[in-house]
Amino acid sequence: MAAASKKVLYGLYNDEEDLKSAVKSARKSHLDIMDVLTPFPVHGLDPILGLSESRLHILGFIYGAIGATFGFGFMSWALARDWPTMFGGKPYWPVPSFIPITFEMTVLFAAWGMTITFYTICGMWPGAQATILDNRITDDKFCIAFDVTNSEEKDVSGLQAFFSKTGAAEVNLKTI
């Protein structure tokens, strides 16, 4: 990894309720949380963290619209214009029979488009190295991480105090 390494101070909690109240108090005292990592989606965590709504679904709509236009347009062009073909006594442009395929193309484009976009945003392209703070955050630990690369000693000890106050099971410093 050529990129500049980061120093990360993270605390591990045993319970998601502990985590939620810790996040609340961190936000109250204006601590700058780098990330929160949980083994499963914790309901109600997003509003506590103050995250805004994801815009991925807007892209999903656009991808879907492109897929619908492409599927419908291509079938119309191929069957009604480029090489007019009549099937089963239906018109050259049998719109109802295009609908299932148009629907499938919508789903295909939306699904692939959103997946590729999401992976790209998260830096999960093929061959990318994942940086994992602690293996147990995919098992039973709930983690709050702070970026302390440029922090002074005083701030770091303040964060240590925050962790012990909010009931973290353990606190570690790691360079990633």
Next chain:
Amino acid sequence: MNLNTQFVFDSKLKRNLMIGMALGAACLVWSAIGDDEYRTRFWTNYLHNAVFFTGIAFTATFFLSAQITAFGGWMTAVKRIWEAMGQFMIVGLVLLLLIVAGVWGHLHHLYHWNVAGITDPENPLYDKIIAGKSGFLSPVFFTIGTLGFLAIWYFWAYKMRQNSMQQDDHETAALAYYKKERKWAATFLPLGGFLSTVFFWQLIMSIDPHWYSTMFAWYSTISVLLAGLALMIMLILYLQSKGYLEYVTRDHLHDLGKYLFGISVFWTYLWFDQFMLIWYANIGEETIYFKERMDHYPVLFWGNLVLNFITPFLVLMRNDTKRKAGTLFFACLIVFFGHWWDFFYMIKPGARIAAHESMEISEGKHNNQHDAAPIGAAPATATGGHESHDQATHAVAAATADHSGGDHGHADHHDDALSGFKLGYTIPGIQELGVLVGFLSLFLFFFFRQLERASLLPMRDPFLEESLHHSTGAYIDGEGDGHEH
């Protein structure tokens, strides 16, 4: 907790609903006196609304049973509403009694299969196709398939309601009642699923007795399910505006809105399947159903899709519209009216043809080519044909794909008499809307009476806590207040 869980059916609301019922009754009478001797407008309005609201009661019980069977804990806070809605089936039983009595006493001409002598080979009116279906399309089975099945459903709905209310009184045995409720719910699912097909075939699909569609039962059941769901959401919002159900959060409404959105798309899928398969196969006896409706009832046909697919799809697609009372109520209003419109579309064109055929029979000029036309062969004999039709035109009519429909061998004549605009058939008129208000008032009156009989919150339900803390996990910008659990 100090919650307002006892609904009070106040006298002002009672009075308003009474006025609504009186209005509905007046419109029903109005639609009867301004009509021809068969009073088909009155009978179709009656059948339409009776089936629609009975269907809503049935699907409320069905949906509740599905939730209970699937361990759906989220809906416990609102399940008393479903329970109370389901009890309307007893009123539906009484309402449909009139339709069944009409079949036995030949009071109405809604069902062409009920014409005297139509299954008798010696009779000039003999109809081979209807005779072949006479085991099913007969007064006896009609009575079993409507009233009998409805009575079975009502028994289940009643038992589930009773069990749920008894649970409130017992502090210790709540779990035993829950287990019993699961048994009633799980057994209701096959009963509701299988019997509802026959219920809607008998009452609605048999208006077009030559036509059949294997999608029809699904299609009509889902239609009333959506109407019931929309009505239920509107009732929750209404009760909240009156200060009840304060524990029903945006998350409950969000999930109900998702159901409304998803099942609307499912309805469209069924609508499209029924249409596309018939359109693509192009079998005359099936296609005639849609040809009739697309040619002569275009407002009904396309309006159906606008109301029931395009509007809910576009309005409810964003997740914040499902979480705001205003947009959700608007979408529910459209969907509720849209499925009422859908039933109107299923019933009126077919009933108009059935009444027209009865009129022709009574005037002695019914041209009976039903057995010849569907298989595309030229008719061998033209029994009792009217003057404008000779055998040659019939052969042409039968050979043309457009007009070879099983319902009507007499295409030209039929077009003349039935193609024109007719209020109450081509689109709903004032009487139809009045009757809707009347039946809705009756439904709500009965519903509120049921609702005040028990606490709005099932206090001893084991899933209550889960329901009160229900969260969809969705978070919308600017909605922060009161969201933290």
